[in-house]
Amino acid sequence: MLSIENLAAGYDRLEVLHDISIKVEEAGSVVVLGPNGAGKSTLCRAISGLLPCRHGKIVFDGKDMTGASPADRVRAGIVQVPEGRQVFPDMTVLENLRLGSWIHGEPKGPDLQKAFDLFPRLAERRNQNAGLMSGGEQQLLALARAMMARPSLLLLDEPTQGLSPVAIEQVATALISIRAQGVSILLVEQNLSLAEAVGERAYVLETGRCALEGPAAELLSSDAVAASYLGH
Numbered sequence: 001m002l003s004i005e006n007l008a009a010g011y012d013r014l015e016v017l018h019d020i021s022i023k024v025e026e027a028g029s030v031v032v033l034g035p036n037g038a039g040k041s042t043l044c045r046a047i048s049g050l051l052p053c054r055h056g057k058i059v060f061d062g063k064d065m066t067g068a069s070p071a072d073r074v075r076a077g078i079v080q081v082p083e084g085r086q087v088f089p090d091m092t093v094l095e096n097l098r099l100g101s102w103i104h105g106e107p108k109g110p111d112l113q114k115a116f117d118l119f120p121r122l123a124e125r126r127n128q129n130a131g132l133m134s135g136g137e138q139q140l141l142a143l144a145r146a147m148m149a150r151p152s153l154l155l156l157d158e159p160t161q162g163l164s165p166v167a168i169e170q171v172a173t174a175l176i177s178i179r180a181q182g183v184s185i186l187l188v189e190q191n192l193s194l195a196e197a198v199g200e201r202a203y204v205l206e207t208g209r210c211a212l213e214g215p216a217a218e219l220l221s222s223d224a225v226a227a228s229y230l231g232h
Protein backbone atom coordinates (compact mmCIF):
# COMPACT_ATOMS: atom_id res chain seq x y z
CA MET A 1 0.00 0.00 0.00
CA LEU A 2 2.64 2.59 1.07
CA SER A 3 6.24 2.12 0.12
CA ILE A 4 8.79 4.75 1.04
CA GLU A 5 12.05 4.08 -0.71
CA ASN A 6 15.36 5.74 0.20
CA LEU A 7 13.62 8.98 1.15
CA ALA A 8 15.59 12.14 1.91
CA ALA A 9 13.87 15.36 3.07
CA GLY A 10 14.66 18.45 5.11
CA TYR A 11 14.43 22.20 5.50
CA ASP A 12 16.57 24.68 3.53
CA ARG A 13 20.14 23.53 3.91
CA LEU A 14 19.33 21.04 6.67
CA GLU A 15 18.77 17.49 5.50
CA VAL A 16 16.80 15.77 8.28
CA LEU A 17 15.84 12.41 6.79
CA HIS A 18 18.44 10.31 5.03
CA ASP A 19 17.77 7.16 3.10
CA ILE A 20 14.55 6.15 4.89
CA SER A 21 12.73 3.05 3.65
CA ILE A 22 9.41 2.09 5.27
CA LYS A 23 6.52 -0.09 4.15
CA VAL A 24 2.92 -0.12 5.34
CA GLU A 25 0.91 -3.11 4.16
CA GLU A 26 -2.74 -3.03 3.12
CA ALA A 27 -4.76 -2.75 6.37
CA GLY A 28 -1.46 -2.90 8.25
CA SER A 29 -0.18 -0.68 11.02
CA VAL A 30 3.25 0.74 11.58
CA VAL A 31 4.51 2.65 14.57
CA VAL A 32 7.49 5.01 14.29
CA LEU A 33 9.50 5.75 17.41
CA GLY A 34 12.59 7.76 18.11
CA PRO A 35 14.06 10.43 20.34
CA ASN A 36 13.18 14.13 20.05
CA GLY A 37 14.54 15.60 16.86
CA ALA A 38 14.97 12.21 15.15
CA GLY A 39 12.79 13.36 12.25
CA LYS A 40 9.45 11.71 13.00
CA SER A 41 7.29 14.78 12.27
CA THR A 42 9.43 15.51 9.23
CA LEU A 43 8.64 12.01 7.99
CA CYS A 44 4.89 12.64 8.39
CA ARG A 45 5.22 15.92 6.48
CA ALA A 46 7.10 14.24 3.66
CA ILE A 47 4.45 11.51 3.37
CA SER A 48 1.54 13.95 3.41
CA GLY A 49 3.31 16.17 0.87
CA LEU A 50 3.79 19.22 3.09
CA LEU A 51 7.53 18.84 2.59
CA PRO A 52 9.09 17.92 -0.75
CA CYS A 53 11.01 14.72 -1.15
CA ARG A 54 14.65 15.50 -2.05
CA HIS A 55 15.59 12.01 -2.99
CA GLY A 56 13.87 8.63 -3.17
CA LYS A 57 10.29 7.64 -3.87
CA ILE A 58 6.88 7.47 -2.25
CA VAL A 59 4.63 4.87 -3.87
CA PHE A 60 1.03 4.53 -2.72
CA ASP A 61 -1.36 1.89 -4.03
CA GLY A 62 1.03 1.25 -6.90
CA LYS A 63 1.17 4.94 -7.94
CA ASP A 64 4.24 7.12 -7.69
CA MET A 65 3.17 9.96 -5.38
CA THR A 66 6.63 11.46 -4.87
CA GLY A 67 5.79 14.78 -6.52
CA ALA A 68 2.03 14.80 -5.83
CA SER A 69 0.46 17.79 -4.04
CA PRO A 70 -0.92 17.37 -0.51
CA ALA A 71 -4.48 17.61 -1.92
CA ASP A 72 -3.81 14.87 -4.46
CA ARG A 73 -2.45 12.67 -1.67
CA VAL A 74 -5.60 13.22 0.40
CA ARG A 75 -7.66 12.41 -2.69
CA ALA A 76 -5.65 9.19 -3.08
CA GLY A 77 -6.42 8.26 0.54
CA ILE A 78 -3.40 9.51 2.54
CA VAL A 79 -4.85 11.59 5.38
CA GLN A 80 -2.92 13.08 8.29
CA VAL A 81 -4.27 13.84 11.75
CA PRO A 82 -2.18 16.93 12.48
CA GLU A 83 0.18 17.17 15.42
CA GLY A 84 -1.48 19.15 18.22
CA ARG A 85 -4.98 18.26 16.93
CA GLN A 86 -5.66 21.67 15.34
CA VAL A 87 -9.41 21.58 15.61
CA PHE A 88 -11.12 24.92 14.98
CA PRO A 89 -12.05 26.05 18.51
CA ASP A 90 -14.79 28.53 17.52
CA MET A 91 -16.55 26.07 15.25
CA THR A 92 -18.90 23.35 16.44
CA VAL A 93 -18.08 19.65 16.37
CA LEU A 94 -20.36 19.26 13.36
CA GLU A 95 -18.71 22.16 11.49
CA ASN A 96 -15.26 20.72 12.20
CA LEU A 97 -16.39 17.35 10.86
CA ARG A 98 -17.89 18.91 7.72
CA LEU A 99 -14.53 20.56 7.01
CA GLY A 100 -12.92 17.12 7.08
CA SER A 101 -14.68 16.15 3.88
CA TRP A 102 -13.60 19.22 1.87
CA ILE A 103 -11.82 17.02 -0.63
CA HIS A 104 -15.08 15.24 -1.55
CA GLY A 105 -17.24 18.39 -1.69
CA GLU A 106 -20.39 18.34 0.45
CA PRO A 107 -20.14 15.93 3.39
CA LYS A 108 -22.25 12.84 2.85
CA GLY A 109 -24.73 11.75 5.52
CA PRO A 110 -23.25 8.22 5.75
CA ASP A 111 -19.76 9.66 6.45
CA LEU A 112 -21.13 11.71 9.34
CA GLN A 113 -23.09 8.73 10.61
CA LYS A 114 -19.96 6.57 10.49
CA ALA A 115 -18.01 9.20 12.42
CA PHE A 116 -20.74 9.39 15.05
CA ASP A 117 -20.95 5.59 15.27
CA LEU A 118 -17.21 5.49 15.89
CA PHE A 119 -17.28 8.40 18.36
CA PRO A 120 -20.67 8.52 20.11
CA ARG A 121 -19.45 11.29 22.43
CA LEU A 122 -19.08 13.57 19.44
CA ALA A 123 -22.66 12.87 18.38
CA GLU A 124 -23.85 14.04 21.81
CA ARG A 125 -21.79 17.21 21.45
CA ARG A 126 -22.31 17.94 17.79
CA ASN A 127 -23.49 21.51 18.44
CA GLN A 128 -20.84 22.37 21.02
CA ASN A 129 -17.86 24.54 20.12
CA ALA A 130 -14.74 22.39 19.76
CA GLY A 131 -12.72 24.80 21.93
CA LEU A 132 -14.91 23.94 24.91
CA MET A 133 -14.05 20.25 24.80
CA SER A 134 -11.27 18.52 26.77
CA GLY A 135 -7.94 17.72 25.11
CA GLY A 136 -8.95 14.06 24.79
CA GLU A 137 -12.27 14.94 23.17
CA GLN A 138 -10.51 17.32 20.78
CA GLN A 139 -8.15 14.50 19.79
CA LEU A 140 -11.12 12.24 19.07
CA LEU A 141 -12.62 15.07 17.00
CA ALA A 142 -9.35 15.45 15.06
CA LEU A 143 -9.46 11.70 14.37
CA ALA A 144 -13.12 11.78 13.36
CA ARG A 145 -12.46 14.79 11.10
CA ALA A 146 -9.68 12.88 9.36
CA MET A 147 -12.04 9.92 8.88
CA MET A 148 -14.46 12.24 7.04
CA ALA A 149 -11.86 12.36 4.23
CA ARG A 150 -12.30 8.56 3.81
CA PRO A 151 -8.63 7.63 4.29
CA SER A 152 -7.12 4.35 3.29
CA LEU A 153 -3.96 5.34 5.19
CA LEU A 154 -4.15 7.43 8.33
CA LEU A 155 -1.00 9.27 9.48
CA LEU A 156 -0.89 10.28 13.13
CA ASP A 157 1.81 12.43 14.70
CA GLU A 158 1.92 11.82 18.46
CA PRO A 159 -1.84 11.83 19.05
CA THR A 160 -1.50 11.21 22.80
CA GLN A 161 0.67 14.23 23.52
CA GLY A 162 -0.62 15.89 26.70
CA LEU A 163 -3.52 13.48 27.18
CA SER A 164 -4.58 11.70 30.38
CA PRO A 165 -4.31 7.88 30.63
CA VAL A 166 -8.09 7.59 30.19
CA ALA A 167 -8.02 9.72 27.04
CA ILE A 168 -5.06 7.69 25.70
CA GLU A 169 -7.14 4.55 26.13
CA GLN A 170 -9.97 6.15 24.16
CA VAL A 171 -7.58 7.03 21.34
CA ALA A 172 -6.29 3.43 21.36
CA THR A 173 -9.84 2.03 21.20
CA ALA A 174 -10.68 4.38 18.32
CA LEU A 175 -7.55 3.43 16.35
CA ILE A 176 -8.24 -0.29 16.84
CA SER A 177 -11.78 0.22 15.48
CA ILE A 178 -10.46 2.28 12.57
CA ARG A 179 -8.00 -0.50 11.69
CA ALA A 180 -10.77 -3.05 11.92
CA GLN A 181 -12.49 -1.07 9.14
CA GLY A 182 -9.50 -1.84 6.90
CA VAL A 183 -7.76 1.54 7.21
CA SER A 184 -3.96 1.32 7.39
CA ILE A 185 -2.19 3.30 10.08
CA LEU A 186 1.20 4.95 10.34
CA LEU A 187 1.54 6.18 13.89
CA VAL A 188 4.33 8.31 15.32
CA GLU A 189 4.13 7.66 19.03
CA GLN A 190 6.25 7.71 22.18
CA ASN A 191 3.55 6.25 24.40
CA LEU A 192 4.37 2.58 24.81
CA SER A 193 0.85 1.39 25.60
CA LEU A 194 -0.62 3.01 22.47
CA ALA A 195 2.31 1.87 20.32
CA GLU A 196 1.81 -1.71 21.56
CA ALA A 197 -1.97 -1.59 21.18
CA VAL A 198 -1.88 -0.33 17.60
CA GLY A 199 1.48 -1.19 16.02
CA GLU A 200 2.15 -4.35 14.04
CA ARG A 201 5.56 -3.34 12.77
CA ALA A 202 7.82 -0.77 14.34
CA TYR A 203 10.62 1.41 13.03
CA VAL A 204 13.02 3.34 15.22
CA LEU A 205 14.42 6.56 13.75
CA GLU A 206 17.64 8.01 15.03
CA THR A 207 19.06 11.26 13.62
CA GLY A 208 17.04 10.87 10.46
CA ARG A 209 17.94 7.27 9.74
CA CYS A 210 16.12 4.02 10.34
CA ALA A 211 18.12 2.50 13.20
CA LEU A 212 15.93 -0.56 13.83
CA GLU A 213 12.84 -2.21 12.42
CA GLY A 214 10.87 -5.34 13.20
CA PRO A 215 7.62 -6.75 14.59
CA ALA A 216 6.30 -4.16 17.07
CA ALA A 217 5.71 -6.68 19.86
CA GLU A 218 9.34 -7.77 19.68
CA LEU A 219 10.92 -4.35 19.27
CA LEU A 220 8.79 -2.59 21.87
CA SER A 221 9.44 -5.22 24.51
CA SER A 222 13.18 -5.05 24.03
CA ASP A 223 14.87 -3.39 27.01
CA ALA A 224 17.31 -1.55 24.78
CA VAL A 225 14.53 0.11 22.78
CA ALA A 226 12.51 0.96 25.88
CA ALA A 227 15.52 2.47 27.63
CA SER A 228 16.92 4.35 24.64
CA TYR A 229 13.85 5.57 22.83
CA LEU A 230 10.83 5.45 25.09
CA GLY A 231 12.28 6.75 28.31
CA HIS A 232 11.23 3.66 30.31
Ligand SMILES: Nc1ncnc2c1ncn2[C@@H]1O[C@H](COP(=O)(O)OP(=O)(O)OP(=O)(O)O)[C@@H](O)[C@H]1O
Pocket residue numbers: 011014016034035036037038039040041042043
Ligand atom coordinates in the same frame (compact mmCIF):
# COMPACT_ATOMS: atom_id res chain seq x y z
N1 LIG B 1 10.23 23.94 10.02
C1 LIG B 1 11.49 23.58 10.30
N2 LIG B 1 12.53 24.33 9.83
C2 LIG B 1 13.80 23.98 10.09
N3 LIG B 1 14.17 22.89 10.81
C3 LIG B 1 13.17 22.13 11.30
C4 LIG B 1 11.79 22.42 11.07
N4 LIG B 1 11.05 21.48 11.67
C5 LIG B 1 11.91 20.62 12.26
N5 LIG B 1 13.17 21.01 12.03
C6 LIG B 1 14.39 20.30 12.48
O1 LIG B 1 14.37 19.00 11.94
C7 LIG B 1 14.84 18.06 12.90
C8 LIG B 1 13.81 16.96 13.10
O2 LIG B 1 12.64 17.53 13.65
P1 LIG B 1 11.28 16.72 13.80
O3 LIG B 1 10.27 17.67 14.36
O4 LIG B 1 10.97 16.01 12.54
O5 LIG B 1 11.70 15.64 14.89
P2 LIG B 1 10.78 14.69 15.78
O6 LIG B 1 11.43 13.36 15.78
O7 LIG B 1 9.37 14.77 15.33
O8 LIG B 1 10.93 15.35 17.21
P3 LIG B 1 9.87 15.50 18.43
O9 LIG B 1 9.73 14.12 19.01
O10 LIG B 1 10.58 16.44 19.34
O11 LIG B 1 8.60 16.04 17.85
C9 LIG B 1 15.17 18.83 14.16
O12 LIG B 1 16.56 19.10 14.16
C10 LIG B 1 14.39 20.13 13.99
O13 LIG B 1 15.04 21.19 14.62
